[in-house]
Amino acid sequence: MNKKVTVVGAGFVGATCARRIVEGDIADTILIDIVEGMPQGKALDMMQSAPVEGFQAKITGTNEYRDTAGSDIVVITAGLARKPGMSRDDLQSMNAKIVSDVVKNTTIHSPKAIIIVVTNPLDVMTYLAYKISGFQKHRVIGMAGVLDSARYRYFIAEALSAPPYAVQAMVLGGHGDAMVPLPRYSTVNGIPITQLLPQDKIENINDRTRNGGAEIVKLLKTGSAFYAPSASVVEMVKSILYGGGNILPCAAYLSGEYGLRDVYCGVPVQLGANGVEKIIELELTNAEKELLKKSSEGVKAQIGQLSI
């Protein structure tokens, strides 16, 4: 039987995720949204590309959760996107209502699913999804670190005129302005960038990474990034469905790792059939630890504003 992935929210990120999943023959996909006809129209359009693209997976658009029943993974992209000048945090109360509703439906129709949260503010929405679902912590994961690291990798590649695939990089912390790029753990084919780039250039790249989302919001004017975000979600989906033990930075529930507790925060995790199979604790300098603590404290403060 084919794997089944539900993508909730058929907007820019959701529809592009769904497209990548079916075109890659990764899983049969259900695309669900509250807007009537829209997910059905996008799904039909994608199915009509199957003869040309040559994929066999199926995508179904719907407004009914019963069609999502028995999903292996539920990706939550439902919500409002940032507008220019709007912080991720402004979105919190509006998106909390939406995510709560989606999670309640997920627990009813796909009680065994792994949930990947994409909706912003990411770490807070993932915490909310964990609490509302009652699922074990390893089955509720947030997508941000793969995206933030991908942006970091691209900027490093650009600065060094190196091919992006040769660059590996790690960004920890919450998905916000206080995220923590780690140059010591970022390499071009194994060579740390601290040996390839001057410190001031690295600082510039770190800053551009922290503002990577805002830079695109400013350019697009009417929405936020979706190509790299959807590619990042699909990397996580593949690692969960098809194993391989990939280690990716994801928002995971911490219970003492990195000295942090009862918070979702971006850390390297090994993904597999159970979701988060293992949290990897990197050795950090005191300065790096301090930045991570500060970033997670920001997330905690936002979590404190939730009424769960």
Ligand code: TXD
């Ligand atoms: O790194 C990351 N985690 C992110 C997060 C990267 C990029 C985008 N990020 C966030 O994802 C963004 O800030 C938003 O909170 C979400 C979705 O962004 P997208 O760009 O896809 O927004 P759209 O195009 O507005 O799509 C949202 C869809 C839209 O079609 C709504 O009708 C739908 O969500 N929606 C719902 N679907 C199902 N159920 C409910 N309740 C619902 N409410 C809205």
